[in-house]
Amino acid sequence: MKNKLKVLRAERDWTQAQLAEALEVSRQTINAIEKGKFDPSLPLAFKAARLFKLSIEEIFQDEA
Amino acid sequence: MTDNNNENTSKPTSWQKKNKSNTAKMGFWTAAWVLSMALANFGQRFIWDFNLTLTVLAVLLNLALGLKMVFANIHHLKGLDEMQQRIQLNAMGITLGLSLVVGLTYSNLDVLNLISYHAEISHLVIFMGLTYIVATFIGQSKYR
Numbered sequence: 001m002k003n004k005l006k007v008l009r010a011e012r013d014w015t016q017a018q019l020a021e022a023l024e025v026s027r028q029t030i031n032a033i034e035k036g037k038f039d040p041s042l043p044l045a046f047k048a049a050r051l052f053k054l055s056i057e058e059i060f061q062d063e064a
Numbered sequence: 065m066t067d068n069n070n071e072n073t074s075k076p077t078s079w080q081k082k083n084k085s086n087t088a089k090m091g092f093w094t095a096a097w098v099l100s101m102a103l104a105n106f107g108q109r110f111i112w113d114f115n116l117t118l119t120v121l122a123v124l125l126n127l128a129l130g131l132k133m134v135f136a137n138i139h140h141l142k143g144l145d146e147m148q149q150r151i152q153l154n155a156m157g158i159t160l161g162l163s164l165v166v167g168l169t170y171s172n173l174d175v176l177n178l179i180s181y182h183a184e185i186s187h188l189v190i191f192m193g194l195t196y197i198v199a200t201f202i203g204q205s206k207y208r
Contacts, residue, residue: 021079021080022078024078024145025079025145025146025147026145026146026147026148028147028204028207028208029145029146029148031207031208032147032208035207037206038147038150040146041146044146044196047065049118055153
């Protein structure tokens with residue numbers, strides 16, 4: 001699954017650690033999601049969507 | 065973070081603090097359990113001269129602290145984020161599977177007299193610990 005987390009984070013000038021704090025996950029998890037190595041659960045995806053004030057589809061895209 | 069996201073940073077490190085606290089509690093109860101294990105094993109010989117009541121109390125204390133450690137571990141695992149939980153779950157699965165298979169094979173070696181020493185439970189505990197450490201390390205590397 002592709003995502004725009006890194007771009008959205010960069011636009012706001014946030015570090016991975018700051019985003020991790022806001023989403024209540026570890027910095028390693030943010031790094032893994034940004035690199036596409038880990039797909040977040042639906043609750044975490046909703047949390048990210050609320051944080052960025054976007055829809056889930058605007059952040060995460062299915063690669064299929 | 066920028067000003068328009070202050071609402072997201074009102075509790076910036078609460079999750080991490082809680083995690084550290086959970087880890088520290090687990091470490092404390094694990095240390096207490098290990099110490100009580102040593103007390104139960106060596107106390108009757110070196111401290112209370114084979115007093116049965118004190119020996120039973122030491123074993124019960126060890127059991128109680130062991131249970132406390134298990135609950136502290138559960139609390140710690142529940143406090144991890146979803147990726148960390150997945151890493152831990154995989155590591156536990158690998159550890160359980162390998163311990164069962166390797167442990168029984170090791171026991172068979174002893175029963176069939178293919179090894180010159182006894183297969184001790186402590187060997188299995190060491191194997192489980194090392195397997196869990198390696199499996200956790202591999203899991204973390206996978207998502208790095």
